[in-house]
Amino acid sequence: MTEPPSETDPPSVPGVSSPPTLGTLAGDAGGSGTATVDMGSAKPEKRNHRGWVEWGIILALAVVIAILVRTFVFETYYIPSGSMIPTLEIGDRIVVNKLAYDFHSVHTGDIVVFARPPKEDCPGPPVADLVKRVIGLPGQRISSSGNTVLINGKPLPEPWLPKGEPLGPPITPMTIPPKSYYVLGDNRPNSCDSRYWGVVPKKLIVGKVDAIIWPPSQMKFF
Numbered sequence: 001m002t003e004p005p006s007e008t009d010p011p012s013v014p015g016v017s018s019p020p021t022l023g024t025l026a027g028d029a030g031g032s033g034t035a036t037v038d039m040g041s042a043k044p045e046k047r048n049h050r051g052w053v054e055w056g057i058i059l060a061l062a063v064v065i066a067i068l069v070r071t072f073v074f075e076t077y078y079i080p081s082g083s084m085i086p087t088l089e090i091g092d093r094i095v096v097n098k099l100a101y102d103f104h105s106v107h108t109g110d111i112v113v114f115a116r117p118p119k120e121d122c123p124g125p126p127v128a129d130l131v132k133r134v135i136g137l138p139g140q141r142i143s144s145s146g147n148t149v150l151i152n153g154k155p156l157p158e159p160w161l162p163k164g165e166p167l168g169p170p171i172t173p174m175t176i177p178p179k180s181y182y183v184l185g186d187n188r189p190n191s192c193d194s195r196y197w198g199v200v201p202k203k204l205i206v207g208k209v210d211a212i213i214w215p216p217s218q219m220k221f222f
Helices: 042-072
Strands: 074-078 092-099 112-117 129-136 141-145 148-151 179-185 205-215
Touching: 092 179, 112 179, 129 148
Parallel strands: none
Antiparallel strands: 074 092, 092 205, 112 129, 112 205, 129 179, 141 148
16 A cells, blocks of 8 residues: 655656755765855955954054154154253253143243254254253343353242352353243253354244153153
8 A cells, every 4th residue: 555645745746856855965975964055264354354454554544643743743852962961961862842832932941952043053063953941031131140140130040950050151141032042051061052152043942852761760751
């Protein structure tokens, strides 16, 4: 007696082979019954490519920001001479804030970096920029008596100098012109400064020295 066909069995048609069951794909000789298709092999490669692009963008932005900061905000300088000893030693690395005087005026006692004045003719190879301390402001009368700097006839307090520091060459009395500054090196006897080549126009000032960053033993903020 012939068994009736199961409801789940596909009907058989004479001359037509049955379709393959699920899980039996071309090349699946085992017919395991579970079809596995590798659909993810391309995704990691795509993600890796995107990751490299993102890192490239981040690095490019970092370089651009560093250039902008160096150009317009902060710059480091190397101290090649002893004119600012003991405050700045030969070999020190300093950070100069180029925007400092966009937000406030120049103050007495500030250490500034400025472009070489036209009349500067000091011994040694010429340099593009110099660093000194501001001693006199526009409109002030500056002079000296012995080792004492006088501003408008009164002694200038100088807590940044060791007690008894000699002045060296005296200051020729003068009234400081508008938008100009009188500068001296802290190593007074061995500094070529405003006593030799005159005042520094504000337009030549690069910025204010904010800190010594190298060597570690010298690190400090001003």
